[in-house]
Amino acid sequence: MDNIAEVKKKKELRQLPDQIIEKALQKSNNNIKDARAYLRKYFGLFLTNKIIKGKIGDEEILKVHISSKKRDYEKFYEEIFENIKKPKSIIDLGAGVNGFSYKYLEKVVGTTKYIAIEASGQLVSQMNKFFKENKLNAKAFCEDITNIQSLKKIISKTEEPRTIFLFQVIDALESFEKNLSKEFIEEISHLAKTFVITLPLESIGKRKQFNVQRKWLIDFLEEKFTIQKDFKLFGERILVCDTKKIK
Ligand SMILES: C[S@@+](CC[C@H](N)C(=O)[O-])C[C@H]1O[C@@H](n2cnc3c(N)ncnc32)[C@H](O)[C@@H]1O
Incomplete structure (x- = not known):
């Protein structure tokens, strides 16, 4: 084998x-x-047994996933979209179970096309089932987000303006290869008007605060893009960025 x-x-x-x-x-x-x-x-x-087996209600799922459980999604999206133009399409990279928060997103940005790209096939199937049952304007794809060609293919079919979410995925990107996230952000910045990065303020398991270690990322974002909003909420640092550098 x-x-x-x-x-x-x-x-x-x-x-x-x-x-x-x-x-x-x-x-x-x-x-x-x-x-x-x-x-x-x-x-x-991030997958509990309940999630893997699909034995969980649609509302409950956001409460058991380690990344989403602390969020009040309505407040979360309100803060994110406070100063930026409402997008026609939202692409959520490494989405986890965020697709289940679609109704909160819709409440804040209005009807929008939501695309989730996630490596875990179980989560993708469950999100697609939820989207279909609720007739939502949304679709999930099981892909490696670092496969830029596939990513471009999926994203190019969506309407502009677009916003890309990168919620708590920088660690996974950096684990593949150091500095991969910088290259990756440069690539995806050509595909959207705005992007939103969130960073957990504590590492999983450990209570260590590690936001200070992200200086390299903040310096990079400041140099290349325009950080519209930088705030902390529900244990995350949230950076809302415009892909254009406003001098
Ligand atoms: C910490 S979780 C965050 C989930 C979600 N973005 C949130 O904040 O609620 C990271 C997620 O990214 C996914 N992920 C990490 N690297 C990925 C990759 N290269 N391609 C696709 N998904 C990836 C993982 O499977 C996991 O579901």
């Missing part, structure tokens, strides 16, 4: 794109145990 199939024997990792499993195997010199530990940390830790 090949190593990818071996890694996928664990149900929480089964529906990840092969490209991501391959990267994990490369990072761990083909050690299956280490590759699985890495994947759980960045892609599987």
